[in-house]
Amino acid sequence: DDTQLTYRELNEQANRLARHLVGQGVGPESAVALLMERSAEFVTAILAVFKAGGAYLPVEPDYPADRILHMLTDARPALTLTTTTLTHHLPHTIVHDQATQVVVLDDLPGQNSYSSTNLDDTDRTSPLLPQHPAYILYTSGSTGRPKGVTMPVAALTNLLAWHNQTIPGGPGRTMAQFTATSFDISIHETLSALLTGATLAISRDGIRHDITAFTHWLNHHHINEINAPNLVLDALYKEATEQHLTLPHLTDITQTGEALTITPTLQTLHNHHPQRQLHNHYGPTETHVITAYTLPEDTTHWPTTPPIGQPIANTGIYVLDTHLNPVPTNVPGELYATGTQLARGYLNRPALTAERFIACPFGTPGQRMYRTGDLVRWNHNGQLEYLGRTDQQVKIRGIRIELGEIETTLNSRHEIAQVAVIAREDRPGDKRLTAYLVP
Incomplete structure (x- = not known):
């Protein structure tokens, strides 16, 4: 809405909250659940958890009660941060059994008494290391039980360093925070803006779910960069055409989350704005983004289904057959990923972790690779093409x-x-x- 925070204000608020969290025992290897609406306060809470050294666990308020109960019971967060208006979303058994300490942010006494200066390892419960968890995200499970993916700090910082080299940010640029807070792209959006000095603009749910309102919102706030799945982009382009909005500031669009399909609407709008780049990113929750492809400015030869590209920095990709042998160019195989971008595994699910994160026969001793379940092939241009799934x-x-x-x-x-x-x-x-x- 009309809320604005400067970098100084955001940093000081996050530092104060971080010191409160440390005082409650939050530190490396601690999880903090965030049952909050999309807001400036939500971003402040994420930064505070990071500064304290903990891992944040987003919990969407409109999740079914059973799912919220499972997530909080399974993850056993040290704290759950929420607001007064959302406390009724907490399952009664969680509150009654005190399975997690609930902190109501808008009713937190004495928060301003904490120092607003930056924290370091001397302020934390223990030193923060690259292998410590940064966030936990729950994804769908084939057995009916959602599973928590634990992503380490090293993977997140590697992704952000790569992003800044690929799509430079900085003061004067504005990034939209559009994706759901339970989707890993949301933290990618947030930190790729804040770590480069760009402006982060948060679209509230009422705008996100209304394509007309969202299109006008993008135009009004001079948004330069957005992440959105294929269907949203197509609807956005159609709406912009009908509303006679050219979105002149929109220079970088990243499609993520599903296979990119080039529609006539999408291609036509890029024809009119050759400076606008379309990026196709690929990666499951267990790795976040691991391959990327930027479509050429000339849309004449855009394929209907663009490739998913090549591996990002510090990431290895193998296309293997059922015997874990590399397949030749243009032959389908399953995609395996290795390198910095791998998650630590599934929270409290050692058997499932061992099934999907396996020893890498091509690397150094102890190196792991993640079995994605995605069918791909290398084309003759050295780009990966996505073909589908090996499962349901x-x-x-x-x-x-x-x-x-x-x-x-x-x-x-x-x-x-x-x-x-x-x-x-x-x-x-x-x-x-x-x-x-x-x-």
């Missing part, structure tokens, strides 16, 4: 969904004897979840 996982509007999770939920109903769930795509680019039921 799908992406819809950037959201990763295990069809088995939905089938498990529906099968728990006594009125249903059998169920099968698929992702239908009756119109190109418009996937819908469809369940077929036997009563």
